[in-house]
Amino acid sequence: MANRLECVDVGTEYCPCYLAELNECIVCSQLQGKKFCDCNWKGVCVFQEFVWAGYKAKVTRSTVFTRILKKEEINEEVVILTLKVPNKLARDLNEPGAYVFVRGYFSPSFFDTPMSVMWADEIEGIIKIAIQVTGPKTKFIASAKEGEEVYLRGPYWNGMFGQRYIKGMHNSKALVVLRGIAQAPGVIVILKLIQNKNKVIVLLDKGKVQTNFIKDYIKNSDVTLVEADLLSEEGQEVLKQFIKDKKISVIYSGGSDEQHINILEYMDKYESEAYLAVSNNNKICCGEGICGSCEIEIDGQKMRTCKVQVDIRKMLERKMSRG
Known part of the structure; x- marks a missing residue:
């Protein structure tokens, strides 16, 4: 019997998500295509939320323009950006594991890069991210100047x-x-x-x-x-x-x-x-559990690690066994 999985988005305003529409919900057995309720979620019923939403995903995370208030070049590899964001978004990101997708103003969507949030101030409406320049995506973001705008998508929490x-x-x-x-x-x-x-x-x-x-x-x-x-x-x-x-x-x-x-x-x-x-x-590409780039398998069960809180010991033992 497969273990019940814990989704980091369940109970938030972003649940149910696109996975519910595809019968791929991480938590709800009925939104996995089963005919009965067999979940371990103690909050408001995910299936009922899906019904209330008109059998569609609820609010989706939007992409917003954010302005670079400050750019600190720590050394040749590390840049810290201070970004102006809506106060609610700053509050949502002031949590362990929070991250966002960032890309330059003139970049196409496939330049979206997941970045962990280092600091968030919900009163001032700012966040800070630290960028290590390792390739084209990070190089492009790090090249942005103070006062310029960048795209930001979030909040995400499974970092x-x-x-x-x-x-x-x-x-x-x-x-x-x-x-x-x-x-x-x-x-x-x-x-x-x-x-x-x-x-x-x-x-x-x-x-x-x-x-x-x-x-x-x-x-x-x-x-x-x-x-x-x-x-x-x-x-x-x-x-x-x-x-x-x-x-x-x-x-x-x-x-x-x-x-x-x-x-x-x-x-x-x-x-x-x-x-x-x-x-x-793990590699994260879409953040929504759709693309499968973050998927791993533990005990024969596939897990989308952009959303699922995995068993740490089993995950690490799996990596150790593969040497």
């Missing part, structure tokens, strides 16, 4: 797995391990943990971007910042000592899948009972 552990952790101790450009989405994770009155240890590695560019965003008395090279023996020793700490209740890994696996192996070795949350490193 991390294990969201419930980050959002649900209160009055505890957390370890956040960030490397390279994955520092950017780690800022909102850290701020959420602080908001929930957690003490946070942040282990930062410059990685390929050669700079720890988020330090000014996470200055707080509840944050202990440690900088280390995670690929060195010294860095690995520092990581081991933190994972050995039995008081740590949740660990977030922002970085490569190899980093996630490294942390999971130490957790097993030192019998850590902490919850593990990780950045979503």
Whole structure:
């Protein structure tokens, strides 16, 4: 029997989505073509919402013009853009795992590039994104100038797995391990943990971007910042000592899948009972669960990882087995 999947969009204004029209809903058994209700959703019935919407998808995410208020060239590889957005969109994006699709004003739609949100201010109506220039899409966005407009589509939320552990952790101790450009989405994770009155240890590695560019965003008395090279023996020793700490209740890994696996192996070795949350490193193209570029298979069950909160251990063990 297939496991019931958890969709990050269920219960939001964007549910039911296009998948419901195609009998491909992630949550609702009746919108999967079955004749009976067999879901584990405790909110308003997704099928009923579909009926109320006239058997169509509800509100779809729109593409809006946003203006670049500020452009910070951190180094040759990293650029931080401050974008003016509607206040509601900024509020929706002020969540761990939030991301948007961005493209230049004169670019066609296939230039849409998923970008994690680093910072959101719903009062001012601004967001910040950090761009690592790695190819044509990111190069084109990074070349934009202050005052220019770009297209932005969102909000999307499945940029991390294990969201419930980050959002649900209160009055505890957390370890956040960030490397390279994955520092950017780690800022909102850290701020959420602080908001929930957690003490946070942040282990930062410059990685390929050669700079720890988020330090000014996470200055707080509840944050202990440690900088280390995670690929060195010294860095690995520092990581081991933190994972050995039995008081740590949740660990977030922002970085490569190899980093996630490294942390999971130490957790097993030192019998850590902490919850593990990780950045979503799967390829994302449409964000709507339609194109299939983000799809993976676990225990014979296909999962669209732009929408589904997957079992982290099974996902990583699947990657380990493929070597």
